[in-house]
Amino acid sequence: MLTSARVKALATERGFDLCGIARAERHPKLARLAEWIAQGYAGEMAYLAGSLDERLDPAIALPTAKSIISVAVVYNTNQPYSATLADPERVAIARYAWGDDYHEALRQRLRGLLTALAAEAGAGFEALTSVDHEAIQERVFAEAAGLGWIGKNTCLINPELGSWLFLGEIITNAELEPDAPIADHCGTCTRCIEACPTEAIHAVPTGQPYSIDATRCLSYLTIETRGEIDPAMQPTVTQQIYGCDICQDVCPWNRKAAVSDDPAWQPREGLAFPLLARLAAMSDAEWSAKLKGSAMRRAGLARIRRTLRYASANRR
Ligand code: B12
Numbered sequence: 600m601l602t603s604a605r606v607k608a609l610a611t612e613r614g615f616d617l618c619g620i621a622r623a624e625r626h627p628k629l630a631r632l633a634e635w636i637a638q639g640y641a642g643e644m645a646y647l648a649g650s651l652d653e654r655l656d657p658a659i660a661l662p663t664a665k666s667i668i669s670v671a672v673v674y675n676t677n678q679p680y681s682a683t684l685a686d687p688e689r690v691a692i693a694r695y696a697w698g699d700d701y702h703e704a705l706r707q708r709l710r711g712l713l714t715a716l717a718a719e720a721g722a723g724f725e726a727l728t729s730v731d732h733e734a735i736q737e738r739v740f741a742e743a744a745g746l747g748w749i750g751k752n753t754c755l756i757n758p759e760l761g762s763w764l765f766l767g768e769i770i771t772n773a774e775l776e777p778d779a780p781i782a783d784h785c786g787t788c789t790r791c792i793e794a795c796p797t798e799a800i801h802a803v804p805t806g807q808p809y810s811i812d813a814t815r816c817l818s819y820l821t822i823e824t825r826g827e828i829d830p831a832m833q834p835t836v837t838q839q840i841y842g843c844d845i846c847q848d849v850c851p852w853n854r855k856a857a858v859s860d861d862p863a864w865q866p867r868e869g870l871a872f873p874l875l876a877r878l879a880a881m882s883d884a885e886w887s888a889k890l891k892g893s894a895m896r897r898a899g900l901a902r903i904r905r906t907l908r909y910a911s912a913n914r915r
Contacts, residue, residue, distance in 0.1 A: 619744030623664035650734035675763035682848035693842025697866035726771035745778035752791035752846035761856025817843035
């Protein structure tokens with residue numbers, strides 16, 4: 600019979616930095632998602648509302664689901680944080696997008712883990728993998744599985760590794776012993792709220808969950824929005840030109856964050872703090888080579904160039 604300890608041992612063997620087990624249930628924290636969408640914070644990300652039912656109930660993805668195996672991988676590399684970038688000619692691409700597209704890279708690794716689990720579990724084992732492929736709220740289950748706590752910047756923070764973590768899951772019908780969540784360690788700290796360049800992170804309202812208004816978040820503005828960026832927000836596009844790391848850069852739990860030497864996450868040539876002028880001058884062919892297998896494909900070249908236009912104009 601498959602045990603939680605065995606699942607974790609197999610996950611560690613396969614290079615996952617964290618692994619924990621949560622119940623595949625309609626977790627009470629999920630209720631916040633519907634509220635958050637209704638408050639308009641999802642902006643153009645209509646796919647979140649479109650898959651709301653699935654997001655509120657993991658049994659829709661796998662009707663026999665009993666457990667969610669939550670894993671995390673450190674993607675931080677040995678590079679300075681964007682908040683320390685002093686050269687005004689240079690811009691920041693979020694570090695999650697410097698290397699290979701984590702959706703594909705992590706999913707392949709999860710499939711390897713799933714094969715190993717299936718071999719040990721025997722007949723009747725059902726499971727599916729997800730790295731944001733299934734409609735599942737990854738942070739809620741990672742927190743429930745004891746991988747860390749959801750911080751005021753809304754990221755999952757692990758007390759030993761920090762928050763530069765990719766999350767993934769295996770949803771399964773195996774009955775596994777769940778882990779206990781760990782306590783919130785944000786305390787009275789409000790550094791992320793104060794440092795956010797667009798005031799996207801809500802000040803901690805009493806009795807409310809930690810939350811952000813995605814429509815103000817530079818990550819959303821630079822990656823998710825189609826067409827032109829909201830004119831009111833255009834002046835905020837200056838240095839963070841693809842995603843934004845500021846709320847994690849300033850987090851005290853990332854002062855000594857773990858670093859990965861995994862080749863998959865190392866910055867591709869010219870992506871860690873490039874010169875804005877250099878990016879603006881890159882040809883279609885150069886971009887196409889750079890974006891192959893990269894998470895930056897999500898926005899696509901037209902949106903990237905649109906953002907570079909704002910950054911150049913705001914520089915002047
Ligand atoms: C949509 C999305 C975004 C949006 C919205 C982000 C947000 N904070 O909600 C945008 C485009 C802005 C974004 C940005 C980024 N993202 Co993103 N994103 C997602 C995605 C696809 C869905 C998240 C979502 O539904 N958000 C809406 C909120 C309301 O839901 P939630 O995140 O599940 O949060 C729950 C908890 O907050 C809970 N809650 C917390 N406290 C409390 C308290 C109470 C009382 C209650 C009731 C509930 C509650 O309520 C929510 C309900 O589900 C996930 C993948 C996934 N499928 O989960 C990745 C994911 C969250 N993103 C990720 C990453 C890496 C990023 C960026 C760092 C990328 C970058 N550098 O630009 C930034 C970080 C910005 C930030 N501070 O969040 C990682 C986060 C890893 C981690 N350590 O946390 C994820 C998990 C992808 C992955 N597989 O690794 N992202």
